[in-house]
């Protein structure tokens with residue numbers, strides 16, 4: 001079960017990927033979380049990507065492809081994985097195919113840009129494990145603390161309204177065309193991302209044949 005979650009920034013990919021990972025017992029792979037970890041660790045990769053990430057720009061394809069190829073080759077991915085936030089360009093999608101990283105399902109979470117801009121102002125992420133929360137729609141049990149790991153919740157620098165608008169533009173320009181790419185191979189399912197977190201989860205499970 002190798003699957004891709006597509007969707008604009010804030011569409012709910014990370015939230016749904018975590019729920020799917022628990023249910024299906026396969027890892028959720030978030031390139032955004034991996035890159036934020038790299039920045040927090042002060043690694044060479046982290047230094048290379050900071051300007052792109054803070055500015056809401058895409059990190060170059062070669063860097064992304066190398067971290068993803070390494071990650072899916074790990075033993076815990078042998079029964080499948082959920083890709084959250086990758087591929088984001090046609091070149092990344094083609095490279096996954098060329099590397100023989102087969103994909104079974106592609107789910108695109110659709111949501112209007114103005115709803116996203118409102119969602120992002122309430123997003124809080126765990127600075128330790130990357131879990132995603134929302135102050136109203138998905139609050140943690142204790143304010144400011146991650147339910148999963150007890151880590152501290154923070155606002156992402158790139159969730160500032162102006163940067164969100166830039167990320168949305170880049171999504172429409174560079175990532176949305178991937179829907180056509182995966183529609184051609186019959187793998188794409190388009191779902192309404194504006195439903196509640198639980199309802200989106202149910203529709204994903206239905207789309208991948210896990211629920212009847």
Ligand code: ADP
Pocket residue numbers: 008009010013014031032033035052053054056057058059060064084085086087088089092158167
């Ligand atoms: P969101 O969940 O809001 O869509 P992510 O956490 O997936 O955001 O990504 C945050 C940032 O990390 C992006 O704006 C970009 O700079 C970088 N990034 C993550 N994944 C990729 C990717 N596949 N290709 C290029 N850049 C990426």
Ligand code: ADP
Pocket residue numbers: 007008009010011012013014015016119120122123124132133134135137138193194195196197198200
């Ligand atoms: P992405 O990974 O696509 O950028 P997230 O999963 O981080 O998106 O969700 C963005 C924000 O919206 C977070 O604050 C999250 O808690 C919240 N959120 C996610 N799904 C929903 C939903 N169905 N309804 C309302 N808020 C949601």
Ligand code: ZN
Pocket residue numbers: 126127128129130131146147148149150151
């Ligand atoms: Zn955490």
